[in-house]
Amino acid sequence: MIQVTPSIAIDEGLIEEVFVRASGPGGQNVNKVSSAVQLRFNAAAAALPDHLREKLPRVAGQKLTKDGVIVIVAQRFRDQERNRADALERLLGILREAAERPKPRRPTKPTYGSQQRRLESKAKRSRDKGLRGTRPAED
DSSP: OEEEETTEEEOGGGEEEEEEOOOSSOTHHHHHOOOEEEEEEETTTSOOOHHHHHHHHHHHGGGBOTTSEEEEEEOSSSSHHHHHHHHHHHHHHHHHHHHOOOOOOOOOOOOHHHHHHHHHHHHHHHHHHHTTSOOOOOO
């Protein structure tokens, strides 16, 4: 079990890693060694709390497939182990972000001073606009 938060853990059996060749610069190393990691986490089969399951599609974005699998490709480093650790850390980051509960909003009231300033600015604006009108014709 991998700890995501103190109260949430995921089963390692739901994580599948496939090693592929990385793209980009790296010389012969890129052509010979499968150092990139494609990590797949089956979120649909995982025992996740309801609030995390609801928020996960928004946090994971395009990394989440229609089947409920999170796919992360890590090829930032030249060696396989560092890419593996990077992919796992990115997965845990997504899950931790989805596990955060939003801070409840406490309704507030405007202060007396802010209400007075608002009314004064409205009155000034009204006066300014009223002065823009056409003048009455003088006979």
